[in-house]
Structure formats: structure tokens, C-alpha cells
Amino acid sequence: MRGRLRRAYESGRESVRAGRASAETRRAPEVPERAGTASPASPGPVAPPAATVVGAENPTAVHNSTTSRDDADVPHGLRIAAAWSWRLIAIGIVAWALLKIVGQIRIVIIPLAIALLLSALLAPAVGWLLRARLPRSLATAVVLVGGLAGVIGTLTLVVNEFIQGVPELSEKSSQGVRQIQDWLKTGPLHLDDGQLNRYIDEAEAWVESNTQTFTSGAISTAATLAEVLTGTVLVLFATFFFLRDGNRIWRFLVRLLPVGARWKVDDAGRASWQTLGAYVRATVLVAFIDAVGIGIFLVVFDIPFAFPLAALVFLASFIPIVGATLSGGVAVLVALVDSGPITALIILGAVIGVQQLEGHVLQPLIMGRAVAIHPLAVIVGIAAGVVLAGITGALVAVPLIAVLNTAIRRLAARTVPDTPPDAVVVASQAP
Numbered sequence: 001m002r003g004r005l006r007r008a009y010e011s012g013r014e015s016v017r018a019g020r021a022s023a024e025t026r027r028a029p030e031v032p033e034r035a036g037t038a039s040p041a042s043p044g045p046v047a048p049p050a051a052t053v054v055g056a057e058n059p060t061a062v063h064n065s066t067t068s069r070d071d072a073d074v075p076h077g078l079r080i081a082a083a084w085s086w087r088l089i090a091i092g093i094v095a096w097a098l099l100k101i102v103g104q105i106r107i108v109i110i111p112l113a114i115a116l117l118l119s120a121l122l123a124p125a126v127g128w129l130l131r132a133r134l135p136r137s138l139a140t141a142v143v144l145v146g147g148l149a150g151v152i153g154t155l156t157l158v159v160n161e162f163i164q165g166v167p168e169l170s171e172k173s174s175q176g177v178r179q180i181q182d183w184l185k186t187g188p189l190h191l192d193d194g195q196l197n198r199y200i201d202e203a204e205a206w207v208e209s210n211t212q213t214f215t216s217g218a219i220s221t222a223a224t225l226a227e228v229l230t231g232t233v234l235v236l237f238a239t240f241f242f243l244r245d246g247n248r249i250w251r252f253l254v255r256l257l258p259v260g261a262r263w264k265v266d267d268a269g270r271a272s273w274q275t276l277g278a279y280v281r282a283t284v285l286v287a288f289i290d291a292v293g294i295g296i297f298l299v300v301f302d303i304p305f306a307f308p309l310a311a312l313v314f315l316a317s318f319i320p321i322v323g324a325t326l327s328g329g330v331a332v333l334v335a336l337v338d339s340g341p342i343t344a345l346i347i348l349g350a351v352i353g354v355q356q357l358e359g360h361v362l363q364p365l366i367m368g369r370a371v372a373i374h375p376l377a378v379i380v381g382i383a384a385g386v387v388l389a390g391i392t393g394a395l396v397a398v399p400l401i402a403v404l405n406t407a408i409r410r411l412a413a414r415t416v417p418d419t420p421p422d423a424v425v426v427a428s429q430a431p
Contacts, residue, residue, distance in 0.1 A: 099388070110389060111231040113396045115238035119246065120277040121284065122147055126243050140244040144236070158308045268410035275406040279399050287317030290324050290354055294331060297350040301343050303335050317358075319394050322382055324355060377401055 102109050122143050129139035242249070254266045295310030303309070309331045316323035328351030336344035381401045385393030 103388075106389060107227055107231060108234070110392050110396075111234040112238055113400075114392070115235050115242055116276070117280055117396070117399060118147075118235070118239045119242035120273070120280045122239070122243060123246075123277060124281070136244055140240055143243065144240055148236075154311060158311045162305060162308050264411060268407045271410050272403045272407045276399055276403050279402050283318055286358055287314045287324075290314070290317045290358055293354040293357070294328060294347075294351060297347055298331060298335075301335065301339065301346065303331070303343070303347065304338055305334060309334065319382060319398075322379075322394070324358065325351075328355070373398070373402055373405065 125143045126136075126139050129142060130136060134142070250266075250269060254262050254269070257265055291310045291314035294313050295306055298306035298309055309327070312330060313324055313327040316327035328348075332344050332348045332351065335347040378398055378401070381397035382394045385395070385397030387393070389396070
């Protein structure tokens, strides 16, 4: 009995030792042995774990940014350039398609853009009337009718003065042409009557050869009269509803976006609207100062069409950098025809002085940092606007760049926008 108990005890201890050894073996990591080294279990050299097959290609490591061996063989810089290229091509195709669509519906897009500019200009006046307890529809109608009456009255004065001064200016223009002919004869060119008559005949032949082109252009202009009237009516209606229901329309558009993007887009849109309003009001003030400055010199030197030329400067100043310069050139030409070269040089100096005052004092002081745009961006935007939509494109290009600049900066900023004033915050109750 004692021998049996001892043998059972020894076998139990052996089984416990074997269990512990197997558990330690499972927990210990397997360390691969190097090829060609001896181990205690095998004192001789050990064969490599993977045998080399003659004629087989070595496996090529594939970079984590590639999906195949062909991609791994292409240089990294070339892969990045190709990735950027096809993405830029896709963006270009989408932009081209958008431009084609805008070109097809420009009769709607351009009036809406003008209506937005007018709404940004007239919105403060509507706000004043609303604070005076007027109904929203009545306040909008009063502001719109008042602005329309001011524009019509100004155009009437300009047209009347222009009609009254045309005969005198035509006579002086004829005198100026005769003075130019005399200068060509007695000046450094020393042209005789035969050469002058030949040049005049060539000019008349060119006009006659291009008469059909001018006539077709006039016919096409007359054909677009209906489009102009339609656009004018659309501008008036759109301006009225933008002023009255602009906030409601914007909220409706924001609700169409995903929930996560609504507050960000709403913040960027409202900041862009503030930028547009600041730009339009500052442009009107700068244009008024330009028109008054140049108009004073025209009145002092008794240049005809002083008021129409000042009005032209005011309207052209809405196109930054380029507009006031071109309209000032027209004033210089009128002064040259009416009063001679000395007065024309004085008017030219006045135009240049007003332009310097605008560029170095008025623009930085009035526009401010909110709508600061680099001059290169302004020139490129105006050129692109002229190519795409003519004078209207040049008028809309710079405010569009200002709005996009503000919107992109707000969207790219890593800040949480403020809670909208009409937002409803629902708090959960504690369990």
C-alpha cells in the first residue's frame, strides 16, 4: 500500500511539471535562428529558412501608397504629379461646364448679380425705416422707388445737358479737325494736299467697307432691346424681394445643406454679405468723391458737358482702377477739342491727381481691411469679367472676388462659428 501511494505521488508531480513546462513553452516567443549558425540541439550549420529557386524573380517591396508593382516602379514625384494632374483636369472640366451653363443663362445671372449689388447698397436704408416702425414691405417699396427716382432724375439731367451742348461741341470739333489738318501741313510731317486727300479717301473707303458690320451690330443691338427690358424688370423684382425676404431666402438655402455644414456655411455667407455691403458703400463714396473732384475742375475751366462728364466718372468709378481713368480720358479729350491743349493738360493733371488720391488715401481709408484685395487680383478679375460678360462682367468681377475671398477665409478657418440667433438649443435632462 505504501509503495502504491508513493508511485501515485511521483506520477502526479511529474504531470504537474510537464504542464508547467508546456505552459512556459506556449508563452515564450519563437525566435528564429539565423541561417548558418549552430544551436545546442543541432551543432552543425542550419539551412536558410527559404531556399533560393534558380530563375525566379526576387519579390519587390510595394510602398504603402501604391497598389501594384507597376506603381512602385514609377518615381514618387511622378506619381504625385499625375495625381494632381487628373484632379486638376476634373476641376477644370467642372469649371468649364459651369461657365457654359452661366453663359447660357446669363440673361438671368447678370440681373440677379446687379440686384445683389443694389440690395447690398440699399439694405441700410431699409434697416433705418424698419427701426422707424414701418412695415417691411412698405419700407422696401419706399427705398426702391426713391432710388429709382434718383437714378431717372440724374439720367434726365445728363441727357438734357448733352442734347443742349451737342451743336456747340460739333462746331468746335470741326474747328479742331481743321487745326489738325493745318498742323499736318505746317508741322514736322509736311504733308501736302494730295497726301491728305489720299488718306481721307482711304478712311472713307474703310468706313464704307465696314458699313455692313456696323449695320449688323446696330441691328443686333436693337434685337437685344427686349433682353435689356426683361433684365431691368428682373433686377427691380429681384432687388425688392432680396431687400424684403433676403434673410428668409438665405435660411432656406442653408437648410438644404447637410446638418454638419450648415453653421459653417451660414457664418461664411453672412460674413460675405457684410463684405459685399461694405464694398458697395465704399465704392459709391469713392466714386462720388472722384466725380466731384473732376467735376470741379471742369466747371472752373468752363468745359462743356461738365455735369454729364462728372456723372460718367461716377458711373465708371464702380470699375476700380480702370473706370475712372477711362472716363477721365474722355473729359481730357472734350477739353482738348473745346479749349485747346493747355487746358487739356490741366484737366489731365487733375484726373491724375484724383486717381492718386483715390489709390493712396481713399481706397485704404474707406475700404478698410475687410475688403482689401491685391491690385493684381483686381486687374485679372476685371480682364476676365470683360472677356466673359463685357461691361457687366467688369462691374461684377471685383465684388465677386471680394465675396469669395471672405467666404473662403471663413470656411478655411478652424473656428466654431457663433450660435445663430434663431437657433433652438434643447438640453437633455439628467436621468
